[in-house]
Amino acid sequence: MKIEILGSGCAKCKKTKEIVEQAVAELGIDAEVVKVEDMDAALEYGVMITPAVVVDGDVKVAGKVPTLDKVKEWIS
Structure with a gap:
């Protein structure tokens, strides 16, 4: 599985x-x-707004920091 965090390196991107x-x-x-x-x-x-999370080429969220539970849902 490949998970990409798209973002400029801002605080929200680091948190994501x-x-x-x-x-x-x-x-x-x-x-x-x-x-x-x-x-x-x-x-x-x-993706026009970051942070964004891409799981195996599929954009899961853009423009906000996801919750831990939501990320677990995407990758399990």
């Missing part, structure tokens, strides 16, 4: 990455968590 990493650790899932700061890459997904 922390939440995703926590969800992966708590569920014991083998996943690659990647921070993507290239806004051209975000635009390729149609």
Whole structure:
């Protein structure tokens, strides 16, 4: 599983990455968590506002920090 965090490196983007990493650790899932700061890459997904979470190429959320429970739902 590949999970991408799209964002410029702002506080909300960092928080989103922390939440995703926590969800992966708590569920014991083998996943690659990647921070993507290239806004051209975000635009390729149609993401105009960050932070955004992409799981295996599918945009799950854009423009807000997801909850831990929501991330767990997406990856389990």
